Amino acid sequence: MSKRTRVFLFAAAGVLVVAVATGLVAWATRVSAAGGAAEDLAYVPATARMVAYVDVRGLTNSPFRDRLRQLERTGPAGQDPLETQTGVRLDTDVDGLLIVSTAVELAVERAQSSLVIARGRFDAARIEGLMRGKGGQIDVYRGKRLVTVANGTNDTALVFAEPGLVVFGPQTSVRGALDAKAGAATGIASNGEFMALVNDVSQGTAWTVAKMDSASGGAPLPPTVLSQLPPIDWLAASGRVDTGLHGFVRAEARDAQSAESLRDVVQGFLALAKLQGGRDPAYKSMLDSVALSAVGKSVSLTFDVTPAVLDLLTPRGSPGAAPRRP
Amino acid sequence: MSVPLLPSTRRIFDLALGQLLWGRRGILLVLAAAAPILLAMVTRLTLVGDGAIVQINGRRIDSQAVFGTVMSLLYLRFIVPAIGVFYGTSLIADEVEEKTITYLFTRPLQRGAIVLGKFLAYLVCVTAVVLPSAAVVFMVMVPFDEMASLLASFVRDLGVLALGLAAYGAVFLWAGALFRRPLVGGLLFVFGFEQLAIVLPGYVGRLTIAHYLQADTTSVVCLLLVTVVALWAAMLIIGHREYVLER
Numbered sequence: 001m002s003k004r005t006r007v008f009l010f011a012a013a014g015v016l017v018v019a020v021a022t023g024l025v026a027w028a029t030r031v032s033a034a035g036g037a038a039e040d041l042a043y044v045p046a047t048a049r050m051v052a053y054v055d056v057r058g059l060t061n062s063p064f065r066d067r068l069r070q071l072e073r074t075g076p077a078g079q080d081p082l083e084t085q086t087g088v089r090l091d092t093d094v095d096g097l098l099i100v101s102t103a104v105e106l107a108v109e110r111a112q113s114s115l116v117i118a119r120g121r122f123d124a125a126r127i128e129g130l131m132r133g134k135g136g137q138i139d140v141y142r143g144k145r146l147v148t149v150a151n152g153t154n155d156t157a158l159v160f161a162e163p164g165l166v167v168f169g170p171q172t173s174v175r176g177a178l179d180a181k182a183g184a185a186t187g188i189a190s191n192g193e194f195m196a197l198v199n200d201v202s203q204g205t206a207w208t209v210a211k212m213d214s215a216s217g218g219a220p221l222p223p224t225v226l227s228q229l230p231p232i233d234w235l236a237a238s239g240r241v242d243t244g245l246h247g248f249v250r251a252e253a254r255d256a257q258s259a260e261s262l263r264d265v266v267q268g269f270l271a272l273a274k275l276q277g278g279r280d281p282a283y284k285s286m287l288d289s290v291a292l293s294a295v296g297k298s299v300s301l302t303f304d305v306t307p308a309v310l311d312l313l314t315p316r317g318s319p320g321a322a323p324r325r326p
Numbered sequence: 327m328s329v330p331l332l333p334s335t336r337r338i339f340d341l342a343l344g345q346l347l348w349g350r351r352g353i354l355l356v357l358a359a360a361a362p363i364l365l366a367m368v369t370r371l372t373l374v375g376d377g378a379i380v381q382i383n384g385r386r387i388d389s390q391a392v393f394g395t396v397m398s399l400l401y402l403r404f405i406v407p408a409i410g411v412f413y414g415t416s417l418i419a420d421e422v423e424e425k426t427i428t429y430l431f432t433r434p435l436q437r438g439a440i441v442l443g444k445f446l447a448y449l450v451c452v453t454a455v456v457l458p459s460a461a462v463v464f465m466v467m468v469p470f471d472e473m474a475s476l477l478a479s480f481v482r483d484l485g486v487l488a489l490g491l492a493a494y495g496a497v498f499l500w501a502g503a504l505f506r507r508p509l510v511g512g513l514l515f516v517f518g519f520e521q522l523a524i525v526l527p528g529y530v531g532r533l534t535i536a537h538y539l540q541a542d543t544t545s546v547v548c549l550l551l552v553t554v555v556a557l558w559a560a561m562l563i564i565g566h567r568e569y570v571l572e573r
Contacts, residue, residue: 008454012457092463196478296542
């Protein structure tokens, strides 16, 4: 082999290595900074069936939210019970909200349990006082003050795991979250498939990843709907809000054939929706923005709710509600 | 007395690799590698520019979508088959055409080693050009913050590209060993039959290599099987055939 051939082959291999290394660096940095939820995901145990995240601050500060408020028919302004009892105003005091649904093995059955991990500014003393008022007991677990309420109807716990981070839910789940954070239990980060989907959607203002396990009753869809669909392993969705809403839904089917069937089913629903809502300019515009694609086992759907669509949905923007000219 | 298969293969490989890389057909490889990179640069500039927006059906197309299209339409549907036909058919047919195959046959080499050595040289040569070209397109076209989500499919695409080049190369090497002028037939197969068969309903598409250019187990097994069977058939032909060279 001549010298120039050898040099050429090394250069070619070098280009390949650089490209893959760049991709790996991008992947690694994205994992370590997967939106605002990255740090909070350390509290999610490996038994999680569904994880949903809302960037509350991003959502409340978005122009989309302002426009959406115009659509809401608000009654007389009343005090929010959450704010009254805890002093927490959801739209100003909470930055991010992570909701986790985990499978819990009970003595006779497997049940679902939800855990809330919220990051923001909280009045810890007031919230702890509220819990104690309901019979709460103080316990220390993994070096954290755990407030537990256990009676006939309730078995919940709350912990301020870090400054500005509260974990709330059933006692087993809260302890499980602290175990996962301490490394005493396997965390969700060990599930490569789950994390890959999280990476795909975590740029959204709100996102969710769910394991579709109908056998354990953990699927986020009703069994009647699931039975009509081809087998799906994972479902991921995200919504990015700015002046509009950019939605993305991805389903991982069991195999390529199931993915094709799923795409056909969704395509059928879209056709029906276009038939039903095609006459309304607002819905027509939204339906026109829907793009469906299937690659391998993945079926993806994207859609946009643009400011123009919101204008059409608001009473002032709706042609039907326009004031009549004299 | 002929040298065993592996040392013979290595000798042919060394000889053929230099010929393939620095020969006349190298221009085709350079074009095949450079054209997508140029296209990627233009597309990226268009996508980042404020003035121009690439839209299909009124929908803005992002760099990820463009990269996927480039990989499937440009590389897998055009570059890989084209290189397979031009290079694969020439590996043996050119030696016959230029009457130099006699020199190889008179050397103390196993005849099968000629096929194997030339095929391996072809594979190294084309993968060393096409795969880095795809890698550069990836780096140019996909923004850094979007690379993470595309990395797995990009690596899979590289594998499919390599397997596709191997399968097409082996099949057309076999055609080059069997037929006197295989290029026209090869072009008709790749750009006629395959393109038609893929859009036809039913099972006709499964008779094409293009159908298996996917990153799933069945397709990978099929591509490997096609490569091995075609190589084995070409080695059999070369081993038993007496080439009558025209004066």
